Amino acid sequence: MQIGIDRLGMYSPHFFVDLKDLAEARGVDPNKFIIGIGQSEQAVAPSSEDVVTMGANAAAEFIDDIDTSKVGLVILGTETGIDASKSGAVIIQRLLGLPEWVRTYEIKQACYGGTAGLMTARDYVAAHPDKTALVIAADIARYGLNSGGEVTQGAGAVAMLISANPAIMTINDDSVFMSRDIMDFWRPVYTDLALAKGKYSTEQYIKFFDDVWARYQQQTGLTLDDFAAVNFHLPYTKMGLKAFWTALPEVSEDKQTALLDAYQESTVYSRRIGNIYTGSLYLGLVSLLENDGHVQAGDRLGMFSYGSGAVGEFFSGELQEGFARFLHADAHREYLDSRQRLSVAEYERVFNNKVPYSADDYSADPQYLSGRYVLTGVENQERQYEERPE
Template sequence: MSRRVGIEKINIYGTSMFLDQKKLAVARGKDPEKVVSDFLIDTRSLNPPWEDTVTMAANAAKKVMEGIDPEEIGMLIVGTEGSVDFGKPISTNIMGALGLHNNIRNYETKHACYSGVAAMDPAVSWVASGFNHGKKALVIATDFSREHLDTKEEFVMGGTAAAMIISDNPEVLELEMNKRGTWSTDIYDTFRPTALAEVGNNEVSLYSYMDALEGSYIDYCKKAGKEIDFEKEFRYNLYHTPFPGIAFQGHRTLLNKDREVRLKKKEIQADFDKRVMPGLQLSRRIGSTYGCSNFVGLAALLSGDAPVDEGDRISLFAYGSGAIGEFYSGILQKNSRKIVKDMKIHETFDQRRECSVEEYEMVEKLRNTYVENANFKPDFSILDDHYKKHYEGKGLLVLKEVKDYYRTYEWS
């Protein structure tokens, strides 16, 4: 009998600050209503200079590790395209910060926004194989944008981290391992050629996204070995969200696939509102979710008010520039909603500090001076002592100092 494998627990960390999208639009001379409706982003996450992909990952994982003996973790995989070192994986920093034991396999994965699912897949296979010897895997996706002040890309930036426990006790989502479709190609759509640059062609990226979605879905149907009615097979659909608005275009693509008569926009919108929008409620508060997209969508679906039932099948589509698409599915479990709601993700988001456009610009420029800087200490006094108010005594991991490139982290 095959082993049940999937997500046992999940948590999302949305950083400690945010920027209102409408206020940014006004500052840039754009129509605020159109900006929000086009991208489906209300606010975007923003990091203070003492947070990076390591701190975000650890802060997401700390809560998901509550009630779990560190000795139970046998594997730690971290997916990111925003690593702080080209050799040393951030999984080692996180392992040390969380106090995990030494007899653990740990490494970092990279494939643009696919990195999170690229981290999850081997953990799932490891547990399913039985070679885990009863251990669980801790999988984390963590990323944030680079500085894009006063550019057209500025409205689709963000940052977040997602942490999950993968085990043979999938109390949140059981993954259907025999149903997984993939599609790959060699393309330059969006990429990061240096530690500072984040560049690409948005139009090429959009077409590649749709090609990968359709191609991986076709492969999924082949793997399932049966005819699939897209509208009836899945209760909810979660898409990769470099910005939430792209999910509508993706959903339209699959709804109209193989139809002789294409659906009207009103019909597509109704189905989108019912089966996709519930999974976008957190990404609308984050902005770009990078490799965390599928996991942010799952957490949003289960922490919201949409009706979910045990046994509901959901689809998930992951995409990574360069490029790869993966379409897969899972079954919601009896306690899935309670487990996610107990993480109090929305309540944590509510505690974030709103930054003005001027503060946002200052923070982004300051963060840039730290990149590949051999020696610096983050300025903890900025933003009206935001550190003291939001971090001090709260037990959050922060970057304390970089000295001769050695990074020192500590719990606040």
């Protein structure tokens, strides 16, 4: 039985800061951000956006086109949870109008949470082939204003419906994964700002890729020649390239060129949205499928997932006949082009205007409400969500 991704949706806040503007405000050569890091724009999440609203908005792209009575599992992969006990998945279930006879929960392992959810959903469908599973990878990456990681912030979500006989891509049963207890990146419970050892984290990312890729080749007998493209977890678009360069010498120059061309297409959306942690690998997949005119049915795609702390996994998928009919390329491009560009000063105001780490009531600024689902505020320590007219 083939199992994989039947539907794909994505969402990112309606506001962004141009990284040329940010570089100039920080007294940095813009090319350091645009070329050196590989980022052009960065999504900015107002306080009316969290992983619940973004995840629900991503799933809303296809929720009205599927049989929701078949959904038996909802998983939210995130490292930007809204509560230390209650999962955001159960709120997403309610907002989307899904049946109550659904298992819902949240998974955390840094940027690996989306892949953990995907693989769990695959196993669920294997045991329940008449059911589907909704997996949402959503995050808001925050390092702080004027911090070393400021240029690698971002916000967004990717939603995936997992089913038997999927319309978009099968998930092959060929995963290689590994875990090591390291301190390259973490976020203590008392803050929404991440702590990172930048150089060390990059080294570990590359090391994990090299190790799982070598073992994957040993176990499957496959090489880069067997792949039409390889997608990477993208904290910033140059990160994946640093790992990819270690494997590319294995193939001919013509194949290297083809793979690098595909890689660039997989980074189009990330370059404009920024880091979305658990969703970054899958944002790259959406970008590849919607921007690369060369990938076609039957192509094998590689997927490298990494979550600091750390877990790495490499697996593959195969594109299905007619997959392009279930994408939203035009709508995504139009949406990204229609976003509101913030000045650096306004970006800083929005960044600092956040739901407080306290028991105080809070109201979101109404001028920044956007999307079908929004967080209007907090009353008596309960988050208030609302569905807005489309």
